[in-house]
Structure formats: C-alpha cells, structure tokens
Amino acid sequence: MLEKGIDKKSIFDKLNDYQKLDLKYESGKILGSMCTKPDPxxxxxxxxxxxxxxxxxxxxxxxxxxxxxxxxxxxxxxxxxxxxxxxxxxxxxxxxxxxxxxxxxxxxxxxxxxxxxxxxxxxxxxxxxxxxxxxxxxxxxxxxxxxxxxxxxxxxxxxxxxxxxxxxxxxxxxxxxxxxxxxxxxxxxxxxxxxxxxxxxxxxxxxxxxxxxxxxxxxxxxxxxxxxxxxxxxxxxxxxxxxxxxxxxxxxxxxxxxxxxxxxxxxxxxxxxxxxxxxxxxxxxxxxYGKEGYREIVKKTLDLTKYTYKKLKNMEHINIICKPELNLISFTANNIPVDNLQEELLEYGWHVSVAEYPHAIRLVLMPHVKKEHIDAFLTDLNKLIKKE
Ligand SMILES: Cc1ncc(COP(=O)(O)O)c(C=O)c1O
CATH class of the missing domain: 3.40.640.10 (Type I PLP-dependent aspartate aminotransferase-like (Major domain))
Known part of the structure; x- marks a missing residue:
C-alpha cells in the first residue's frame, strides 16, 4: 500500500489499463462462460x-x-x-x-x-x-x-x-x-x-x-x-x-x-x-421482463444453439457429444486432440472451454453470443480442421 495516495486521474488511467486486459462479453469471443453481459x-x-x-x-x-x-x-x-x-x-x-x-x-x-x-x-x-x-x-x-x-x-x-x-x-x-x-x-x-x-x-x-x-x-x-x-x-x-x-x-x-x-x-x-x-x-x-420477456430471451438463445448444432453436425471431422437440451454444445474433432484444438482456437481469439467428461470442446451460447459471432467462429474452426 502506498504511503500517500495518488491523484484521481492517474488512478483512472491505471484502472482503464487494467480494464483493457479484461475480455468483453460483447466481443462475442467468450464462448465458454455461464455468465453473460448483465442487462443495462x-x-x-x-x-x-x-x-x-x-x-x-x-x-x-x-x-x-x-x-x-x-x-x-x-x-x-x-x-x-x-x-x-x-x-x-x-x-x-x-x-x-x-x-x-x-x-x-x-x-x-x-x-x-x-x-x-x-x-x-x-x-x-x-x-x-x-x-x-x-x-x-x-x-x-x-x-x-x-x-x-x-x-x-x-x-x-x-x-x-x-x-x-x-x-x-x-x-x-x-x-x-x-x-x-x-x-x-x-x-x-x-x-x-x-x-x-x-x-x-x-x-x-x-x-x-x-x-x-x-x-x-x-x-x-x-x-x-x-x-x-x-x-x-x-x-x-x-x-x-x-x-x-x-x-x-x-x-x-x-x-x-x-x-x-x-x-x-x-x-x-x-x-x-x-x-x-x-x-x-x-x-x-x-x-x-416478466415471463414473456424471459421466454423471448431463452428462445433466442435456444434458436442460436440449434443453428450452431446443425452447422457443427454438418461439418467434416466434427463429432457432437449429444443433442443439446439447453444452450450448451460439446464436440470433438477426429483430426485434432481436444486440448490442441482449444489452444488453436484461442490463437484466433476464441475462448472456448473444455469439458472433462467426456473430454470435449464445450460451447455455452449465452445471450451475449450472436449469430455473427457463431458464423465467424465456425469459419475459423473449419479453417483449423481443414489445415490438419
Ligand atoms: C450446475 C451448476 N451448479 C453450480 C454452479 C456454481 O455456480 P457459481 O459459479 O455461481 O458459484 C455452476 C456454475 O457453473 C453450475 O453450472
């Protein structure tokens, strides 16, 4: 702890620097979190x-x-x-x-x-x-x-x-x-x-x-x-x-x-x-929101999950673990080990997580994830899989 405090501007400059290191939900790059951008x-x-x-x-x-x-x-x-x-x-x-x-x-x-x-x-x-x-x-x-x-x-x-x-x-x-x-x-x-x-x-x-x-x-x-x-x-x-x-x-x-x-x-x-x-x-x-509002939020999330599921299902080398019941999809690729795939996706900026049982890439389609993010993700995934 400092002996004498520093001025407000320097503090906020520093806070901004720290904040820049944090990922933002709206970037669409967070694909493995069960939390999401809080509603305004x-x-x-x-x-x-x-x-x-x-x-x-x-x-x-x-x-x-x-x-x-x-x-x-x-x-x-x-x-x-x-x-x-x-x-x-x-x-x-x-x-x-x-x-x-x-x-x-x-x-x-x-x-x-x-x-x-x-x-x-x-x-x-x-x-x-x-x-x-x-x-x-x-x-x-x-x-x-x-x-x-x-x-x-x-x-x-x-x-x-x-x-x-x-x-x-x-x-x-x-x-x-x-x-x-x-x-x-x-x-x-x-x-x-x-x-x-x-x-x-x-x-x-x-x-x-x-x-x-x-x-x-x-x-x-x-x-x-x-x-x-x-x-x-x-x-x-x-x-x-x-x-x-x-x-x-x-x-x-x-x-x-x-x-x-x-x-x-x-x-x-x-x-x-x-x-x-x-x-x-x-x-x-x-x-x-009431029940009506939440129904709409959940529907959008599940629609995007279905869309992602169908696309992944048709992708060469991809094996989906099971049909989603909620907004999670897990898959493996038969030409890249799970952990390597996670690392390679990270190089493209995608933060996916890995499920332990069964060992698989795990996507969580929370409300901050939009169709354009999924399309960009699938394009990168496809590139990685074809490259192998
Ligand atoms: C089913 C389930 N229970 C409990 C938890 C723990 O919740 P928290 O991280 O909010 O403590 C999680 C977190 O992902 C979860 O998925």
Missing amino acids: IAMQAYKMFIETNLGDPGLFKGTAIMEEEVISSLGELLHLNNASGHIVTGGTEANIMAMCVAKYLFELRSNNVPEVILPKSAHFSFKKIISMLSLKPVYVPLTDEYKMDVSKIEGLITENTMAIVAIAGTTELGMIDDIEEISRIASSRNIYLHVDAALGGFMIPFMNNENSNKLNFDFKCEGVTSMTIDPHKMGLAPVPAGGIIFRHREHLELLAVKTPYLTKDNQTTIVGTRTGAATAATWTLLNY
Missing part, C-alpha cells in the same frame, strides 16, 4: 443499491422486502407457494446452504458419516461441499445420454443417505436429469432431494417446446426439497446473484445463527455482510 436495467438498479447490506436487513428495509419478493417470484416460477430462501453469491453458496440443511436434518437422527448421492455430472462445488461438511460422496454413473442413471439410485441408498442431488442443466453438457423419477424415489424413501438448477432454473420454465412442456423439474415434483437457481447466469443479473429456494421455512431456519449486534435477531445465510444490489438487480429484471 439491472446494472442501473445495481448501482442504485450499491451501498446496501442485507447482512443487516433492519437498516435496509426496502431492500429486504425486495429480497422477499424475489424469493417469492422465483418460488412461484418453480411451482412453489410461500418459498423461503435467499439471493446469495452464486450456485456454489446456494448448494452449500442446501447441503448444510440436509446435514443438520441428518444429524437429528444419526451420528454416522452422512452420505450424499449425486451424479458424476455434478458441479465441482459439490467437491468443496463434500470436503467442507465431511460428507461421503456416493456417485451415480451417467446414462449414454449423460444423465444420472436413475435405475442405480435405489441400490445406493443406505441408512446413512443424507440427501440426493440432481441437476437441471449440467455444467458440462446442459443435460437435465429425470427429476420427476428421482423425486419419486426420494419421496418414497423420505430422503432430502436438492435440485441444482443453477443454469436450468432460468431456462426450463420459459421453454415452450414439446420437450419442456412435459418436463417436471421443480417443486411440482413433491420430493424436491430445495433448488438452486442463479440470476447471474441466464437471469441476466450482474454477479454475485445466486438463488437458493427451500420448500419448508423450517429448513431455512435450521441455518439461523443469533446476531446480537445487528438489527435482526438472526441470520440464515452463510456469509454475513452481503450486497443488496444483486437483489435489487434481480427484482428489476423479474419485473421488467
């Missing part, structure tokens, strides 16, 4: 509430009301009346909260090591959770469609099963587990079921194609106990905006810790001080 109206709301702290909600009563309204709207979107939950920093924190609740419930009946049944496709946040909460992971293999193999679940349940986790929109491929069937198993065995819909939560309710009309993935399934749904992914909110929704208020209250020096008696979040700006941004987006 959300940024306006965010700035308006930037000084708020929902860790001390008695001081920021209006912002606290907005959080309740956001949780209630997200609950309603996911077929739940009287939802409880919070706007948190992201999917990781939301998943941690759900697993904490499941562990506290488990501890009411057992001193054994709690086991969590989860698909191999679960986000790496669960690796952190398993370590932090000293859980025993019980991994369920995936089907040929890269979904949790439901037929294996019953055989993995023991008296120490603390929870089942299912995913609505896997991180690597965007696949949606058969939540209806998993919920049936969880209900019949009275097991806590958490659905990680960090990505899918802001997509599946707005998809009106034949597939999703049939898709029951939320609290409509009686066995679903809690859900993660992230506004800072397909909700278009600025980071940090994750969402955790609990079916039962008593479950959220298991997280309560007394907060003697603050304006409310207790806190049910993991973090203490937390921004209300993300809540204000999410409240704004939900009210500004």
Whole structure:
C-alpha cells in the first residue's frame, strides 16, 4: 500500500489499463462462460443499491422486502407457494446452504458419516461441499445420454443417505436429469432431494417446446426439497446473484445463527455482510421482463444453439457429444486432440472451454453470443480442421 495516495486521474488511467486486459462479453469471443453481459436495467438498479447490506436487513428495509419478493417470484416460477430462501453469491453458496440443511436434518437422527448421492455430472462445488461438511460422496454413473442413471439410485441408498442431488442443466453438457423419477424415489424413501438448477432454473420454465412442456423439474415434483437457481447466469443479473429456494421455512431456519449486534435477531445465510444490489438487480429484471420477456430471451438463445448444432453436425471431422437440451454444445474433432484444438482456437481469439467428461470442446451460447459471432467462429474452426 502506498504511503500517500495518488491523484484521481492517474488512478483512472491505471484502472482503464487494467480494464483493457479484461475480455468483453460483447466481443462475442467468450464462448465458454455461464455468465453473460448483465442487462443495462439491472446494472442501473445495481448501482442504485450499491451501498446496501442485507447482512443487516433492519437498516435496509426496502431492500429486504425486495429480497422477499424475489424469493417469492422465483418460488412461484418453480411451482412453489410461500418459498423461503435467499439471493446469495452464486450456485456454489446456494448448494452449500442446501447441503448444510440436509446435514443438520441428518444429524437429528444419526451420528454416522452422512452420505450424499449425486451424479458424476455434478458441479465441482459439490467437491468443496463434500470436503467442507465431511460428507461421503456416493456417485451415480451417467446414462449414454449423460444423465444420472436413475435405475442405480435405489441400490445406493443406505441408512446413512443424507440427501440426493440432481441437476437441471449440467455444467458440462446442459443435460437435465429425470427429476420427476428421482423425486419419486426420494419421496418414497423420505430422503432430502436438492435440485441444482443453477443454469436450468432460468431456462426450463420459459421453454415452450414439446420437450419442456412435459418436463417436471421443480417443486411440482413433491420430493424436491430445495433448488438452486442463479440470476447471474441466464437471469441476466450482474454477479454475485445466486438463488437458493427451500420448500419448508423450517429448513431455512435450521441455518439461523443469533446476531446480537445487528438489527435482526438472526441470520440464515452463510456469509454475513452481503450486497443488496444483486437483489435489487434481480427484482428489476423479474419485473421488467416478466415471463414473456424471459421466454423471448431463452428462445433466442435456444434458436442460436440449434443453428450452431446443425452447422457443427454438418461439418467434416466434427463429432457432437449429444443433442443439446439447453444452450450448451460439446464436440470433438477426429483430426485434432481436444486440448490442441482449444489452444488453436484461442490463437484466433476464441475462448472456448473444455469439458472433462467426456473430454470435449464445450460451447455455452449465452445471450451475449450472436449469430455473427457463431458464423465467424465456425469459419475459423473449419479453417483449423481443414489445415490438419
Ligand atoms: C450446475 C451448476 N451448479 C453450480 C454452479 C456454481 O455456480 P457459481 O459459479 O455461481 O458459484 C455452476 C456454475 O457453473 C453450475 O453450472
């Protein structure tokens, strides 16, 4: 730290230099991120509430009301009346909260090591959770469609099963587990079921194609106990905006810790001080777009995914891993190893990511990605493949 501060102009010159090093979503070059350019109206709301702290909600009563309204709207979107939950920093924190609740419930009946049944496709946040909460992971293999193999679940349940986790929109491929069937198993065995819909939560309710009309993935399934749904992914909110929704208020209250020096008696979040700006941004987006607006956003994203899928499918040497269910497409090229292809694409300025299972190039078609970006990307990809 400097002994004596420097002038504002020098500071902002330096900030501009740093900012120039950052990638911009609007460049269209970011093809592997689950976050996107926040909507301008959300940024306006965010700035308006930037000084708020929902860790001390008695001081920021209006912002606290907005959080309740956001949780209630997200609950309603996911077929739940009287939802409880919070706007948190992201999917990781939301998943941690759900697993904490499941562990506290488990501890009411057992001193054994709690086991969590989860698909191999679960986000790496669960690796952190398993370590932090000293859980025993019980991994369920995936089907040929890269979904949790439901037929294996019953055989993995023991008296120490603390929870089942299912995913609505896997991180690597965007696949949606058969939540209806998993919920049936969880209900019949009275097991806590958490659905990680960090990505899918802001997509599946707005998809009106034949597939999703049939898709029951939320609290409509009686066995679903809690859900993660992230506004800072397909909700278009600025980071940090994750969402955790609990079916039962008593479950959220298991997280309560007394907060003697603050304006409310207790806190049910993991973090203490937390921004209300993300809540204000999410409240704004939900009210500004409504279901109709989000349907349009999701449709555009899925239309571009279909377009990209068809083009890739017809490209020589390209093998697509599976038909997309959401806005992710993964593929390999039979003449260039995945990691080399990623590096070569980077030389053209394309920031794609790589899926681990199966090892493949992974594209995420978030709303900042437009058709012209995809056309330019496919032209470069084609050049690289032909060159080999
Ligand atoms: C399915 C899923 N769950 C959880 C997360 C973690 O979210 P975050 O990075 O916001 O903590 C992600 C992130 O990509 C995800 O895809």
